Amino acid sequence: MKKVLIVTYYWAPAGGPGVQRWLKFVKYLRDFGIEPIIYTPKNPTYPMVDAHIADDLPQDLTLLRTKIWEPYGLASFFSKEKTKKISAGIIPTKKFSWVDKCLLWVRGNLFIPDARVLWVRPSVKYLSDYVTTQGIDTIITTAPPHSIHLIGLHLKEKYPTLRWIADFRDPWTNIGYHSQLRLTERSAQKHLALERKVLQSADTIIVTSPSTQREFTAKTSKPIVLITNGYDDDTFGEEVPLSPYFMLSHVGSLLSERNPETLWQVLGAMAAESPAFRQDLRICLAGKVSEEVFVTIEKYGLSSSLEYKGYLSHTDALALQRSSQLLLLLEINHPKTEGIIPGKLFEYMAAQRPILALGYSQWDVREIIAQTHTGITLLVTDAPAIKQALTHYYTLYKANQLHTQPTSLGAYHRKALTQKLSEVILERGKG
Known part of the structure; x- marks a missing residue:
């Protein structure tokens, strides 16, 4: 087994999508001759936890933890x-x-690049001893938080022969919320400089979307490999009955800027026009939801149709997806969201329930949904198109014909994606 050190902030029992990617990689890496060693904080601040999220991981993993101080x-x-x-x-x-x-x-x-930056120096000190005594020749850092990449950067500077793979689950300076952080000019330039240094120093860069791959190609000559997120066997679980209602479900955080007001407006108008539609309609939200979303739903007279589940365990979230009539994938209408492919997209596809994706016109999600025949992608502000789609899906629902016939899903299985990752890890002499 080739030993590989994986540096990540999010690890079990953290809940939410950020932890899923590497939990699943680690689940399968041994199948490809790679022994993962995990380094993560001992006392992190996780917004949500899931006690069962790591139930299918190998029990004998090497897990290294050190204390972190967060502000x-x-x-x-x-x-x-x-x-x-x-x-x-x-x-x-x-x-x-x-x-x-x-x-x-x-x-x-x-706190540049983020509030976990104070963990960088003690981590470099701790891991310097570990990589030398344990003969580690490959490390992987996964971010956000992007301060994790600084650990890889400093270790690479200290040990130039150490192979460093930087995994970007999201962009850095091009991520949507970056412009909302009230950065001074000096701080903004420092972010750009750190991003540039990481991209130019890592031996190989992994990204999760074609748009981020194109963005980074313009910033570095280093190899950039596209490995999306995916779905696993647990996505299927036990058989779950479909909701008898026309239930539109969104799983995951629904932030203020992602609030799809046009969708709520269209649904409100359809409910006002048709008492039968109002009686059938259910809007199910699971995860952290901004107060502004609830206010807007009430504004369009949809409060009686709302079911708010709060945070669900991963198992319960998967069951909700399979029981829903229609799955909502929502994003901001902005060019910076072009390369944001939520991890839940792949679980949505495997759930075999139609997906209504509303976001930016050039969203990378569009091609994946089209190729797999799993739903439709529309501009989040296009009210006529949204109404037409909802009317079409509702008609199929009333006829008991609302379903999908996905194709080419196998490429997005977590084991297939881990095989692709293993090929990157075992590749030498490039970058």
């Missing part, structure tokens, strides 16, 4: 709830209080 504890002195939301990426777009502004300014300008 969110001090910030919560001013507002515990606001701090928790900002640490989870929920940034309000309306009613900015002075506390919001202060927390965002501190987050963006005093």
Whole structure:
């Protein structure tokens, strides 16, 4: 077995999509001759936890943990709830209080690239001893938080022969919320400089979307490999009956800027026009949801149709997907979201329920959904097209014919994706 050190902030028992990618890679890496060694914080601040998220992992994994100090504890002195939301990426777009502004300014300008940066130096010290004594010749850093890549950068500078693979689950300076951090010009330039240094120093870069691959190709000559997220066998689980209602479900965080007001407006109008549609309609939201979303749903008279589940375990979220009539994939209408392919997309596809994806016109999601015949992708502000799609799906629902016939899903199975990763890990002499 080839030993590989994986440096990640998110690990079990963290809940949410950020942890799924590497939990699943680690689940299968041994099948391809690779022994994963995990390095992660001992006392992290996770916005959500899932006690069963690692149930299918090998029990004898080597797991290294060291303490981390994060500033969110001090910030919560001013507002515990606001701090928790900002640490989870929920940034309000309306009613900015002075506390919001202060927390965002501190987050963006005093902790670069992010609030986990204070873990970098002690991690480099600890891992320097480990890689030399254990004969580790390959490390992988996965981000966000992007400070994790600084650990790889400093280890690479210290040991030039160490092979470093940088995995970007999301972009860095081009990520949607980056422009909301109230950065000074100096801070913005520092982010760009750090991003450039990471991209030019890593031996190989892994990205999750074609758009990010194109973006980074313009910034570095290093090899850039596309490995999307995917679905696993647990996606199928036990058989779950379909909801008897026309249930539209969204699983995952629904942030303020991602609030699909046009969708709520269209649904509200359809419910007002047809008592039967209103009686059949259910809107199910699972995960962290911005207060602005609830306000907008109420604004369009849909509160009686809303079912809010809160945070669900991964197992329960998968069951909800399979029981829904229609699955919602929602994104901001902005060029910076072009390369954001949510991990839940692949679980949605495997659930074999139609997907209504609403986002940016050039969203990378469009091609994947079209190729797999798993739904439709529309501009999130295109009210006529959204109404036409909903009317079509509702008609099929009433005729008991609402289903999908996915094709080419196998390429997105977690084991197939791990095989692709293993080929990157075992490749030598490039980059």
